[in-house]
Amino acid sequence: MSERPAVLTAPGHEPHAGDGKEHEDVALHVHDVSRYYAGTKGRGHALDGVNLDVDCGEFVCVVGPSGCGKSTLLDILAGHQQPDHGEVLAHGEIVSGPNRRRMVVFQEHALFPWLNVIENVSFGLRLAGHHANAANHIAQEWLERVHLGNVATARIHELSGGMKQRVALARALSLDPEVLLMDEPFAALDAQTRDHLHAEVQQLWQDTGKTIVFVTHNVREAVVLGDRVVVMAANPGRLRAVVNVPLARPRLLEDPEVVALARVVGQYLRDGTALDGEVFDATPRDEAPPAALPGMS
Amino acid sequence: MTTTRTEDRLPGVADPLEERVIASPTWISRTISTAVPPLVAGIVGLLVWQLLASRPGTSLTGPVETFRTLVALTFNGDLATNVGRTLLLMLVGFTGSAVSGVLIGLLLGSNSLLDRGLSPYLVGLQSLPSAVWIPLAVLVGGTNVSSVIAVTVLGAIPSIAIGTRDAVHGIPPLIVRAARTLGARGPIMMRQVIIPASLPGIVDGLQHGWAFAFRSLIAAELILGTGIGAFLGAAKQENRVDKVLSVVIAILIVGLVVDRLGFARARRALRRRRGITISGDLL
Numbered sequence A: 001m002s003e004r005p006a007v008l009t010a011p012g013h014e015p016h017a018g019d020g021k022e023h024e025d026v027a028l029h030v031h032d033v034s035r036y037y038a039g040t041k042g043r044g045h046a047l048d049g050v051n052l053d054v055d056c057g058e059f060v061c062v063v064g065p066s067g068c069g070k071s072t073l074l075d076i077l078a079g080h081q082q083p084d085h086g087e088v089l090a091h092g093e094i095v096s097g098p099n100r101r102r103m104v105v106f107q108e109h110a111l112f113p114w115l116n117v118i119e120n121v122s123f124g125l126r127l128a129g130h131h132a133n134a135a136n137h138i139a140q141e142w143l144e145r146v147h148l149g150n151v152a153t154a155r156i157h158e159l160s161g162g163m164k165q166r167v168a169l170a171r172a173l174s175l176d177p178e179v180l181l182m183d184e185p186f187a188a189l190d191a192q193t194r195d196h197l198h199a200e201v202q203q204l205w206q207d208t209g210k211t212i213v214f215v216t217h218n219v220r221e222a223v224v225l226g227d228r229v230v231v232m233a234a235n236p237g238r239l240r241a242v243v244n245v246p247l248a249r250p251r252l253l254e255d256p257e258v259v260a261l262a263r264v265v266g267q268y269l270r271d272g273t274a275l276d277g278e279v280f281d282a283t284p285r286d287e288a289p290p291a292a293l294p295g296m297s
Numbered sequence B: 001m002t003t004t005r006t007e008d009r010l011p012g013v014a015d016p017l018e019e020r021v022i023a024s025p026t027w028i029s030r031t032i033s034t035a036v037p038p039l040v041a042g043i044v045g046l047l048v049w050q051l052l053a054s055r056p057g058t059s060l061t062g063p064v065e066t067f068r069t070l071v072a073l074t075f076n077g078d079l080a081t082n083v084g085r086t087l088l089l090m091l092v093g094f095t096g097s098a099v100s101g102v103l104i105g106l107l108l109g110s111n112s113l114l115d116r117g118l119s120p121y122l123v124g125l126q127s128l129p130s131a132v133w134i135p136l137a138v139l140v141g142g143t144n145v146s147s148v149i150a151v152t153v154l155g156a157i158p159s160i161a162i163g164t165r166d167a168v169h170g171i172p173p174l175i176v177r178a179a180r181t182l183g184a185r186g187p188i189m190m191r192q193v194i195i196p197a198s199l200p201g202i203v204d205g206l207q208h209g210w211a212f213a214f215r216s217l218i219a220a221e222l223i224l225g226t227g228i229g230a231f232l233g234a235a236k237q238e239n240r241v242d243k244v245l246s247v248v249i250a251i252l253i254v255g256l257v258v259d260r261l262g263f264a265r266a267r268r269a270l271r272r273r274r275g276i277t278i279s280g281d282l283l
Helices: A070-078 A115-125 A132-145 A161-174 A192-207 A221-225 A255-271 B026-052 B063-078 B078-110 B112-126 B130-141 B147-167 B172-183 B186-224 B227-237 B241-274
Strands: A026-036 A047-053 A061-063 A085-090 A103-107 A178-182 A211-216 A228-233 A238-244 A278-279
Touching: A026 A070, A026 A211, A047 A070, A047 A085, A047 A211, A047 A238, A061 A070, A061 A221, A070 A085, A070 A103, A070 A211, A070 B078, A070 B130, A103 A161, A103 B172, A103 B186, A115 A132, A132 B227, A161 A192, A192 A211, A192 A221, A192 B063, A192 B227, A221 A228, A221 A255, A228 A255, A238 A255, A238 B078, B026 B063, B063 B078, B063 B241, B078 B112, B078 B147, B078 B227, B112 B147, B130 B147, B130 B186, B147 B186, B186 B227, B186 B241, B227 B241
Parallel strands: A061 A211, A061 A228, A103 A178, A178 A211, A238 A278
Antiparallel strands: A026 A047, A026 A085, A228 A238
């Protein structure tokens, strides 16, 4: 925890960390969070001094090599793990455990195989105090929003991978959380299904205005989805750079601007020296394309 | 809100329901393929039995003679009364061991301190032949039905408890984390997540427990003199090998019927609903 990478922000973005700004616009405030590997007594850092603010309604993607602690960070945001040092505030309150206001969509679908599709979606609604009828009604509505209204009574194992992740998405969003945390949710899907889901997630995000933190190892996916892309480095896990993505939506994986910006992010990802906390801001777009950056080959 | 499973799917979305349909054989060929292997094995078994019984000087009775006795015993009601009495005891004893074994297993599975403290003893008890409880049951409880039931319960609890505990330990951690995120805690977590998630494993444990309970019960009956056990003892006193073998066959049939109609069906239904059936040869 020697150097603490400050998160700089681009012009037009007010810096949040430690500037005494009111909490109301900040959905997630990650302050100097460190987490050790189990059993290393503080020697091995899964995360080392991570600072990050996520605004309300913002779509932030986190990319990094395996072992950089990006899933650990998401776990901490969800409340499934506690940081060994530092703190996480969600809407001004310290995160001390899992909460319905921060829903997680996991890499594998994590649906309940003993329930059918609509029962999976209404599970959380029932626990949140909705009566059976109301819960079913909301669940059906959300299934229709993810285009699965016609498989409500199917069993989970009868669905394809993409359909399962849609159900998981509906299950999370039906509870109307403030924050949606997504841990490589599309990593196991085929390319075509992933394209569909990228479009759907962008649409859902624009319709609902949720704050989303989306962890992925796929740089282009991060650029397609995120307002900002947080680049992490491994050993120890820390923030390396934050890249703003000012591209118009909806974006596609093969858009030239997406490809160009993804190359920049990839550069930060690979070239780990002396870039800690640096911010690359691609606005305004009529300037030199990102591909012309120094250090690019 | 009316929904259909296979019809009206989204265009462009893979439909695994349809892909998964494998050309299914007609019911006749299916019946033949399920009935022939056990039939052949049975005939081979009978032939071996006949061979063993026709050795000179043996007191073993052959299949024909034995089945004649079995039919006679079945129709004169002797066997039915005793089988009925045994099954009644079995019902009481197994229910007791199932309820307590599953409860113990759920506790051990969801509390690591209890698990570490008690599981070694449970594993020890599991390898203990349940016949060793019989003298204790007689000395403490007397020669009566409650002692027989106690032996049955004690014989089955360890395997049911261990099976249930293992089933809880086998729940994917992601399922538990998802449930926690969705707001499940404490008793709700137990009732709505842990129990349904581990149900296939619990049923496996109950199936083993049934076998253990049945063995314990017959052993206790043999010594304490009730039901089939008593009948078996009497046949031995009379030197009637055909009677003893008839009882063995009757016990086998009862076990088979309970397994096929009860446990095997429950297992298959549970697994099919969750898509974890395996069919065909593995090797």
